[in-house]
Amino acid sequence: MPGMDCRLVVAQTNPTLGDIQKNLEDHLQRIDAATGAADLILFPELSLTGYFLRDQVEEVAQTLDAPFLRPLLERSKRISIAFGFVERSREGRLYNALGFLEDGRFLAVHRKVHLVSYGLFDEGRDFAPGEQFRVIESRHGRFGPLICEDMWHMPSAYSYFLADADALLVASSSPARGVEAPGPGLASQRTWNILLQASALLYRTWVAYSSRVGWEDGIGFGGGSRVLDPYANTRGALEGLEAGTLAASIDSSVLRRARSELPLRRDEKPELLAAELARHVPLLRALRAEHALQHE
Amino acid sequence: MSELDIQPELVAELLVAFLREEVGAAGLARTVVGLSGGVDSAVVVALCARAFGAENVLSVLLPYRLSSPRSAQDAALVARRLGLPTKRVDISAMADAYLAGEGVTDARRRGNVLARCRMMVLYDLSVDWNGLVVGTSNKSEILLGYSTQWGDAAHAVNPLGDLYKHQVYQLARFLELPEDVIEKPPSADLFEGQTDEGELGFTYADADRLLYRLVDRRYSEDELVAEGFEREFVRRVSARIVASQFKRVPPVIAKLSRRSVGHDFRYLRDWKR
Numbered sequence: 001m002p003g004m005d006c007r008l009v010v011a012q013t014n015p016t017l018g019d020i021q022k023n024l025e026d027h028l029q030r031i032d033a034a035t036g037a038a039d040l041i042l043f044p045e046l047s048l049t050g051y052f053l054r055d056q057v058e059e060v061a062q063t064l065d066a067p068f069l070r071p072l073l074e075r076s077k078r079i080s081i082a083f084g085f086v087e088r089s090r091e092g093r094l095y096n097a098l099g100f101l102e103d104g105r106f107l108a109v110h111r112k113v114h115l116v117s118y119g120l121f122d123e124g125r126d127f128a129p130g131e132q133f134r135v136i137e138s139r140h141g142r143f144g145p146l147i148c149e150d151m152w153h154m155p156s157a158y159s160y161f162l163a164d165a166d167a168l169l170v171a172s173s174s175p176a177r178g179v180e181a182p183g184p185g186l187a188s189q190r191t192w193n194i195l196l197q198a199s200a201l202l203y204r205t206w207v208a209y210s211s212r213v214g215w216e217d218g219i220g221f222g223g224g225s226r227v228l229d230p231y232a233n234t235r236g237a238l239e240g241l242e243a244g245t246l247a248a249s250i251d252s253s254v255l256r257r258a259r260s261e262l263p264l265r266r267d268e269k270p271e272l273l274a275a276e277l278a279r280h281v282p283l284l285r286a287l288r289a290e291h292a293l294q295h296e
Numbered sequence: 297m298s299e300l301d302i303q304p305e306l307v308a309e310l311l312v313a314f315l316r317e318e319v320g321a322a323g324l325a326r327t328v329v330g331l332s333g334g335v336d337s338a339v340v341v342a343l344c345a346r347a348f349g350a351e352n353v354l355s356v357l358l359p360y361r362l363s364s365p366r367s368a369q370d371a372a373l374v375a376r377r378l379g380l381p382t383k384r385v386d387i388s389a390m391a392d393a394y395l396a397g398e399g400v401t402d403a404r405r406r407g408n409v410l411a412r413c414r415m416m417v418l419y420d421l422s423v424d425w426n427g428l429v430v431g432t433s434n435k436s437e438i439l440l441g442y443s444t445q446w447g448d449a450a451h452a453v454n455p456l457g458d459l460y461k462h463q464v465y466q467l468a469r470f471l472e473l474p475e476d477v478i479e480k481p482p483s484a485d486l487f488e489g490q491t492d493e494g495e496l497g498f499t500y501a502d503a504d505r506l507l508y509r510l511v512d513r514r515y516s517e518d519e520l521v522a523e524g525f526e527r528e529f530v531r532r533v534s535a536r537i538v539a540s541q542f543k544r545v546p547p548v549i550a551k552l553s554r555r556s557v558g559h560d561f562r563y564l565r566d567w568k569r
Contacts, residue, residue: 019568054562176310181301215317217564218453220310241313 006140006167006250009034009041010236012225014214014243017050020060024048024071027083030245031075038247039140040080044171044212044225045112045147046096047084051173052216057126061088064099064106076101080138082145084171086127087111093128098145098171100136108136110145114153120175120219133159141166141250144205148172157199162270167206167250168199174211176222176241189224197232204230204259206250213241230258300462300508304470307463308343311455315347318453319428321569326427330418330448331355331382332485333370335468335478336432336456341380342471343455344430350379354425358414361388367485370477377474383421387413407486411447419450428452436461436500439507440533441540442492448484449543460508461500498529506533 011030015023027043034041045051049060062068062085072081080102087097087109095111111130115123133156136143144160144167151157151170160168178187192209200207206229213223226237227248236248259265319327327344331337344353355375359368368384375382391406391413400406422429431451433443435458443449456464461482468478482492482500493499506525509515510533515523520530549558 017564017566017568052564054564055560056563056567179302179307179310180299181297181303183303183306185303185306215314215321216566218314218318220314241309 005252006040006138007038008208008227008248008250009038010208010210010225010227010238010246010248011041011043011047012210012223012238012242012244012246013044013047013212014221015044015047015050015212017216018053018056018060019050020048020068023050024068027081028071028075031072031079031081034245034247035075035079038079040082040138042169042171042208042210043081043083044210045084045098045173046086047171047210047212049084049086050216051212051221052219053086053126054122057086057094061086061094063088063090064109069099072099073101073104073106077104080107080140082143082169082171084147084173089128094126095130096123096127096147097130098147098169100138100143100145102138107138108134108145110134110136110147112147112150113156114149116149133163135160135163135165136169141252144168146170148174151195151199157203157205161203161205161265162268164265165205166252166255167208168203170196170207170209172209172211174222176220186222186224189222192222192224193226196226196228200228200230200232202264204255204262204264206230206255208248208250213243230255298462300460300504302459302463302466304467307459307467308346308470311343312347315344315430315453315455318566319348319430321566322428322452324426324428326352326354326425327430328354328356328418328422328425328427329430329432330358330414331371331375331380332358332432333364333367333374333477334480334482334485335473336434336464337371338374338473338477339464339468339471340430340432340455341374342378342468342473345378345380351381352427353378353380354421354427355380355382356418356421357382357384358387358417359384360386360391360410362488363485364483364488366480367483370474370480373474374477385417385421387417403487407484408444408447410486411444411484415447415450430455431457433457434459434461434464436504436507437492438544439511439540440496440503440536441543442484442496443543445543460504462504498533502529503533506530510534510537 031041082098082100084098087095098110100108113130115127115129117124142165144165146156176186176188196207196209208227209225211223211225212221214221223241227235229235236246238244238246325348329341341353341355357368357371391410418429429451431454434456437443438457483490517530521527551559555561
């Protein structure tokens with residue numbers, strides 16, 4: 001891995017639901033404030049649009065060449081920008097997407113793979129799922145983009161681990177819930193912290209987590225944005241329910257040392273996993289087919 | 297320690313943030329609350345005072361001539377303790393003009409009329425005060441349907457709707473509300489000697505334990521019986537929840553067109569706010 005450090009700013013924002021002009025202005029302000037001091041700024045999931053969009057999904061969607069996005073592209077000549085938006089693809093699909101802008105262009109777009117459609121959530125109705133995990137090869141490092149629920153499925157971060165990512169970039173709009181005693185704090189936030197720490201440790205990777213705050217029709221978003229090093233130490237965090245920004249450096253020497261001390265990646269056996277999957281997948285398919293037959 | 301225990305400090309922080317943002321979404325920073333003398337409305341005004349400053353929380357006492365004098369005393373005590381601007385509107389004349397005219401004697405009908413008179417006054421005052429009407433229904437009441445539709449159940453935002461009665465008490469103690477208000481038996485005070493628990497036929501303590509398992513934890517009837525709940529009690533409470541669903545949803549609109557409000561016109565209230 002080339003020795004590359006990245007000065008990162010994590011933005012914890014409170015988007016106004018569906019008011020993309022207002023949200024764009026908030027992005028530009030935060031980007032301008034970070035430009036010069038940082039190499040990369042990370043925004044939360046759907047940061048440009050707000051979360052519970054429902055029928056607004058169609059109305060706020062942007063194609064990658066949309067004039068609306070130009071101010072962001074323009075600024076990406078001086079700072080790399082990862083932001084959440086609704087992508088309208090050329091075949092007319094709508095994606096919950098994380099755009100990665102660099103040098104005035106879209107370097108990458110990660111489309112959320114694991115859409116949530118249970119309890120509070122209905123993403124499966126409004127969005128098409130993404131179909132891949134691809135490392136972003138930025139001038140500031142190799143980044144693994146993930147959107148919220150993506151993080152809960154082991155193969156997501158594992159793919160980036162195999163692909164030698166330096167850092168996971170996790171963008172989230174996670175509803176705050178679980179106030180039961182003794183705590184401390186929100187159950188949802190505690191769970192996220194465990195997940196982020198475990199991922200940092202298991203994959204020996206930097207983890208940047210940008211999570212929004214604010215309320216949409218009584219549903220609060222928990223914030224708790226943070227940056228963890230490959231030992232799972234917190235290098236910076238925004239606790240509480242306020243919007244804000246947090247600066248941290250993704251230091252490649254820390255990453256190198258952490259991976260030398262505990263060479264999990266070197267000793268990983270992806271061939272073994274591939275063989276096991278080759279055995280499991282047909283069995284799972286057969287089970288699904290059997291289930292279908294019973295209902296015919 | 298109960299499994300229903302919350303972290304009151306965290307809940308207060310969340311609810312203050314909720315009030316600021318959701319009242320703010322309406323372009324307002326003031327609230328109106330009907331102060332009954334009970335624990336729920338006391339908690340709500342205390343939260344509103346934290347969110348907006350006491351001077352921006354209009355507490356309204358709405359006695360009827362048969363209301364218990366203790367209700368008004370307790371309400372006044374809460375308002376005084378928190379330093380809230382207070383207004384007293386006796387609803388006897390307006391309620392009786394209708395009740396006497398129609399010859400209404402049935403306690404349930406009268407109770408509903410009183411609750412709706414109070415709603416009318418609160419909504420009218422909210423215009424003059426330039427504030428939002430904040431509701432005080434808790435999760436126990438809402439699930440049991442123990443409220444008057446378009447009466448006490450009518451409000452713009454509700455900070456207590458996801459807290460069981462047990463949890464409201466916990467929050468009340470954290471907010472250091474007067475012990476008198478916390479200790480007395482809950483009552484809608486719609487007729488003399490009325491208590492919630494007398495009318496419901498079970499205690500909030502029992503109902504909360506059951507509702508928590510039934511709703512929050514998705515226990516089945518058999519699992520609840522295995523936990524020691526009487527099957528009859530489980531069925532009674534479950535039936536109440538089903539029967540009162542109409543109080544928890546907006547009015548049903550007949551779908552005729554290609555796109556209809558209430559069906560496939562899907563926007564949050566915080567749309568662009």
